[in-house]
Amino acid sequence: MTKDNPYNFLPLQPTGRNETDNVNTYAPEDMIKIYEQQFLTQVPEDQLTDFLPALKRFYDIDNNTLDISAVIFDAIADATIIYNHKVKAGGYQIVGSLVTEQIEVDGDEEGDESLDNQAYTIDCMRTFFINDIEIPYHFNLFIQGDGYSTLTEKNTVLEKIYWLVNTGFEEPVLGHFEDDSDNIASLASINEELISLGIREMDLNTIHQLVNYIEDNLIDEDMADTLNTLIDDAE
Structure with a gap:
């Protein structure tokens, strides 16, 4: 755990930038990992409102990336997320x-x-x-x-x-x-x-x-x- 990564996010290598060059893009398997961390990272109650912005800053992504990650997870992942x-x-x-x-x-x-x-x-x-x-x-x-x-x-x-x-x-x-x-x-x-x-x-x-x-x-x-x-x- 570091100051720049307080939630121990898994470092992932982006594949590039999106068409408008405002956020990173990732391989499908890495987007699944981002989606999983969104729900599996244990976060103290007093930090809940800080968590999602921190995740998006760490990977330099937006809400659209998270939505696509969820779709990919549902489509190809062989696991499910049940209440964290x-x-x-x-x-x-x-x-x-x-x-x-x-x-x-x-x-x-x-x-x-x-x-x-x-x-x-x-x-x-x-x-x-x-x-x-x-x-x-x-x-x-x-x-x-x-x-x-x-x-x-x-x-x-x-x-x-x-x-x-x-x-x-x-x-x-x-x-x-x-x-x-x-x-x-x-x-x-x-x-x-x-x-x-x-x-x-x-x-x-x-x-x-x-x-x-x-x-x-x-x-x-x-x-x-x-x-x-x-x-x-x-x-």
Whole structure:
């Protein structure tokens, strides 16, 4: 931190000047870095009004540059910004073997051929990154027909965040865990764990948005193809 760079902005090399020669231009990947810093730099409350002008002075840019940076980020970045946290989905692992489950069908539904009583379970893991810090997310996947549900463990901070948001919801169909809502981590304990990992604390709104992101990115096309191959081989 220096007097000329009080917020520890990342030095970036401009590619030139704009058509009116009043601000710098940057390569798309560097504009993404500028956009990220706009939201990820920790700023004391009494300096909030000074921060954005300081960022624009440091890079010699204007509001139009920031707007373009946001568009580029949305278009090509493989991460998202959730209330001052950069979140990204990482790779997946199939941890266990495919297990065949037989689902009981009620007597009055036995003649309904549209019902699929064949189901499978398999242990999986996907990693997520929060501000470039890798965190695993373990879950048991239940697959029946075209539908699926997940049962998440309660060990890593992401798994604890999921259960904090979903406390009070019905247990998934597998029922591997007993009702132990008293064991659900509190927001305070989750924030303590986040801070210990070097991640700034989150409020409830941020945590709900994070869980939405996890659920939307838990199973991608590559993982679905792998699972479909395993099911085809089992059948």
